Amino acid sequence: MRVLLAAPSSPARLHNLVPLAWALRTAGHDVKIAGRTSFVDEILSTGCVAVDLEDGDGTDLAESAALVEFAELWRPGVVVSDAAAPAGTAAAEAVEAVAVRLLGPLDEPGAGFDTVPPSLRDGAAGARPVRHVPYFGPVVVPGWLRRKARRNRVLLSLTDATPAGPVFDAVASLDAEVLWATDPARIPAGVTMPPNVRLVDAAPPAAVLPTCTAVIHDGDANLALAAVTHGLPQLSLTETAIGARIAAAGAGEVGPAERAGELASWRGGAEAVRDEIAALPAPRAVVAELLRA
Incomplete structure (x- = not known):
């Protein structure tokens, strides 16, 4: 069967679609991911076939005539849309295909397939859970x-280095190696880095998370969900919807860096969410259901 996926120009949203795309491909279906010209290289990096919708109609994937035109040409049997690409529904209707929504950590609860586990959703009526498979692109x-770590490892992820001082003060007493992928030149002048903080050129989450015992981040929703998928307690320095739900589940907290010393106390909650995710049907197990949706 032909399956068309509609991806908005967001790496995080695309990455939520990829495990399902690959499950469909390995099940023998013809899968293509449609996106804007500026996003085609990002789609290609996933190993999937990209459809260049071009930018001629001056709109995004919320209302893309180009997506409908391609669907009318290719005639897919199923169109899978990210919540931020509702044009997928219009494309499905245009060719009388099955329309499917795939929700992720950046979305509010609703009907469709959902990679966020039920315990981290509020009133997700009509949602059909699918196991979250963390994907961050090729690494x-x-x-x-x-080389094996000589002590516990905590991943630190900060897109803005401004709060480095308070974070360094908070993690200095941790009995762990605190790993941060950043350029030393970004650290604000006058900030002293404690001996247990290690700066590296790259710390790809897909490779690093399995070696960690906890995560500190500044609100990255995909990293937050990946962390609990690995059973890692976390501290989010920025308030987000998924961060608040993780905190409510006892798997982490949203608050200032000073709370880093409490990371170990949230391990039980994080492991409970990990076990819940592991028990959900994998993408390959819901392919048949998706095609009947």
């Missing part, structure tokens, strides 16, 4: 990661 395992 290379860095050389330093091929």
